[in-house]
Amino acid sequence: MVKTIAQASLGVHEKLMIRKNTIRNGSSKQRLSIVTGIHGDELEGQYLAYLIGSRLREKIEYLNGTVDIYPAMNPLGIDSITRGIPLFDIDMNRIFPGSEEGTMPEALAASVINDLKGSDICIDVHSSNIFLMEIPQIRISVPTAEVLVPYAKMLNVDFIWVHESATVLESTLAHTLNSMGTKTLVVEMGVGMRITKEYCFQVFDGVFNLMKNIGMWSGETVPVREPVISLNRSVGFVNSDAAGIFVPCAKFGDHVEKGQLIGQVLDPLNGSPAADIKAVCSGMIFTLREYPVVYGGSLLARILMSESEEKCHE
């Protein structure tokens, strides 16, 4: 059943509508919410939402509980290739919990939270941005790690990044819901403006595995992979100091040694390299720049430091 959970009239003959599809079967009161499209340029979740909805439609008899699928939290953004909310130039994931008394985006955010709260688990699917390719991963802030890591491990991702919390992130959907007691997992995978089918299928298997583990799914599932967890391990950030065109020579998911060449920033005008880009630590590349044009400061890669190097640092 498709339902509009928030709406607002736009200037000329149109309504902005945020919709969800509720799929329900059996007697269980458990509820899983799949959220995506908060950033209009992140589309991996579109295919994942389709896959989940399609499987549930075909095999509804195996479902025991409610799955709510919210494919487009920022419908204007998705329809116009815009990351934030068009017109307002606002990042929707920085205005939660919103306010019914606030501006239109804040009022929409408040309606979204109102509808999502009470879910047993919420999965918020992102795809980095148009600049960076991400290995399928779940990001969890330290204060929520104890509760969330066991569920994150069910989701068939390669990596669980437990990071320090920052005050500014208190405005995200995940923080807001977690602080209300709705367990919310943030998935990052792939790259903006594209669909990476392989990753979508991977997390799709994870979603049904999680549902099986919490008693919402009795159909077939496949074994899931054991993710690397960043707890007690550092993440190395590789940023460019030069401006130009980044061309990597390392691949995503590669294990690299500290100092190893992972790419170059090139100067096409002069036909010369502007900088060699080297690994800042030994470990696995879990983020790699996809969009070639870079300024000083542009993020090129993130590396999860290997346990052996971490011990050396200690």
Place this chain on the structure above:
Amino acid sequence: MNKEIIFTLRSPYRENMDVVGYRFGSGERSAAIVGSFRGNEIQQMYVCSQLVKILRRLEETGQIVKGKEIMVIPCVNYYSMNIGKRFWPMDNTDINRMFPGYDMGETTQRIADGVFARLQGYEYGIQLASFYQPGNFLGHVKMMETGFTDKELMKKFGLRYGIVREPRPYDTTTLNYNWQIWETKAFSVYSGSTDRIDENAARESIDAILRFLNGTGIITRKVRPGYLTSIIPESNVAQIHTETAGIFVSMTETGREAAENDVIGKIVDPFDGETLSLIRTRFSGIVFFEYDSPLINEHTVVFKIIRE
């Protein structure tokens, strides 16, 4: 006057972006004034440019107090301004959501870090700020309540209102908030408009800043008296939301008084011209903000009223 490059950024194909600062006087870091961070903050850059002109003359005539230094940075982000973008050209991030910055971080974090490193240690910090909604507002000064706030200082600007804001999580990465955390008394001065120059509002802001510099013993130029500033919490500014969408017609202007239940605007159907709704005040007070775009959505803040 010393013109200095605060921070330089290279891009693949554009000229370097130099963040330029103008330093007046010498000695203790007394006041820093910063204009635009966003590509549409033309008024904010304009106010700073006029201050640079005035402060240069004050320095030449010995009206900057000995031992006091003033820094003015008119524009931090002209890369965006020159291509008609509001936020950073590459990744659309907002430099004023990147403070205190990080010198090994992303581009806008590095810009924020470079600027903030030069802006630390001043006793007073003034940022020419803008609203994210399109509209006109009464010139005012704002401070964030961080626990280090001396609200009475806002009276030295002589603007009609001084507003105290309770910070939200996203405020914690602004210049104003971080200035205060690093013990600079920080103010945001709002100068009427954003993407076009409002000469009267600019003049009001310039006078207010000169009044403040005079009142805090940094310059000795006489400035005409201002208002007896009312210090109010932001919660006293009531918002009026639209209940329909369409073409917006204002029937008032900022600074005017409005009585409870006055009609101050209307929304007209964009196809058949019929009035869809009348916008009424729910409180009596002064019109503080007025939306100024012809098209308006439902649930948009169309007026803000300072309650009497």
